[in-house]
Amino acid sequence: MIAQLISIGNEITSGQTVDTNSAWLAQELAEFGVTCVRHQTIADELEPIRHAIDDAAGRSDLVIITGGLGPTPDDLTRQALADAMGVELLFHEPSLAHIEQYFALRKRHMHEGNRHQAYIPKGGDALHNERGTAPGIRAHLQNADIYCLPGVPSEMRDMFDVHVRPVLESESHGDATRIHVLHSIGMSESEIGERLKDMMRRDRNPTIGTSASELVISIRIVSHAESSVEAQRLLQADAAEIRDRLENTVFGEADETLESAVGRMLLDQRKTIATAESCTGGLIAKSLTDLPGSSAYFKQAFVTYSNESKTALLGVPEALITEHGAVSEPVARAMAENCRTRSGTDIALSATGIAGPTGGTPAKPIGLVYVGIASKNETVVKELRLGENITRAQVRGRTVKVLLNLLRLKLLKRERPDAD
Numbered sequence: 001m002i003a004q005l006i007s008i009g010n011e012i013t014s015g016q017t018v019d020t021n022s023a024w025l026a027q028e029l030a031e032f033g034v035t036c037v038r039h040q041t042i043a044d045e046l047e048p049i050r051h052a053i054d055d056a057a058g059r060s061d062l063v064i065i066t067g068g069l070g071p072t073p074d075d076l077t078r079q080a081l082a083d084a085m086g087v088e089l090l091f092h093e094p095s096l097a098h099i100e101q102y103f104a105l106r107k108r109h110m111h112e113g114n115r116h117q118a119y120i121p122k123g124g125d126a127l128h129n130e131r132g133t134a135p136g137i138r139a140h141l142q143n144a145d146i147y148c149l150p151g152v153p154s155e156m157r158d159m160f161d162v163h164v165r166p167v168l169e170s171e172s173h174g175d176a177t178r179i180h181v182l183h184s185i186g187m188s189e190s191e192i193g194e195r196l197k198d199m200m201r202r203d204r205n206p207t208i209g210t211s212a213s214e215l216v217i218s219i220r221i222v223s224h225a226e227s228s229v230e231a232q233r234l235l236q237a238d239a240a241e242i243r244d245r246l247e248n249t250v251f252g253e254a255d256e257t258l259e260s261a262v263g264r265m266l267l268d269q270r271k272t273i274a275t276a277e278s279c280t281g282g283l284i285a286k287s288l289t290d291l292p293g294s295s296a297y298f299k300q301a302f303v304t305y306s307n308e309s310k311t312a313l314l315g316v317p318e319a320l321i322t323e324h325g326a327v328s329e330p331v332a333r334a335m336a337e338n339c340r341t342r343s344g345t346d347i348a349l350s351a352t353g354i355a356g357p358t359g360g361t362p363a364k365p366i367g368l369v370y371v372g373i374a375s376k377n378e379t380v381v382k383e384l385r386l387g388e389n390i391t392r393a394q395v396r397g398r399t400v401k402v403l404l405n406l407l408r409l410k411l412l413k414r415e416r417p418d419a420d
Contacts, residue, residue, distance in 0.1 A: 004056040008068035049080035057141040067151030069134035071113035082121035089119040176228040184249040266297040274343035276335040278352040336372035
């Protein structure tokens, strides 16, 4: 089965919003052996939308359109689909009843524009939207089944599961595609490519590819088979082999992040942690507390941006800062050790550096950061040279990732943080 995806909205074509819907849909469709041959993004203009629908319907078996189903005049997907089908829009009373009920339950006023959402092209079917006001639309044009779904990701995903997935499951002929992603950090993409060279042949099943994003290298595995059981078996075999070859650089899979991997390990090992930050301004603490249940391991954060605060809040000696500078190994060490002592935690993390874009010197350039990990009997401090040609946000973000990975590797040894 061949599919095309069409995303509607000025906010997408202008770059104000990133189209995550198409990426999600393409992955979901691949599991049913459906190949997406084109992703299109169309502005809120009637004729371009109509042309895109007509063209896609003539070249595909399945067309999924997201967006343009709202109550405002620039929501034109309904009319564009009706024009492509050569039919009129008909008022659908059950959809209006749902919209009215949606507002009544929330004790909100329904604007007249919301009535427009109850119009469906003649010959099409309205698809119930449990999460919002806009009903979806199912229709047939030329060779294609067409589904119009809301642009709001949560609504779109729910309606796909309710209205599209069951149809694909019933029409599946047994062929199956499975996709799995592993995430790694600490090994370059080129080295990963070398270690997986024989597994990345284009003529091989499963196929394997890599992508990089701010120090994290993701390895995507796609398997094809006559049954879902066999496709899953091929997938799992390759995932195990990749983990073996890349060793402890693999930290997670699917939607797992480095932060969630570290958080899970802290929970499993019943360790508590605190942070002392300068150049990262609280980002390390944020990363560790973004996760539900983080209060079980995260106890306290010190954001000591100035030299005075390092002394007042963490007890870093003024003489130490004067002698070595705030961005130095001794200060990072003192920050970590004093943070752990004052917080009473098993582990403490520290970071002090020059994030830029100003403040660098030949001796201490932009991108120089010292990070520390303190436990009862050991403190490890690492000097990072992240580069002078990256942005301030990149320096801060990469500092967080490197430090969390160092912590992950420490926890991975299954040793107590207070062990020598």
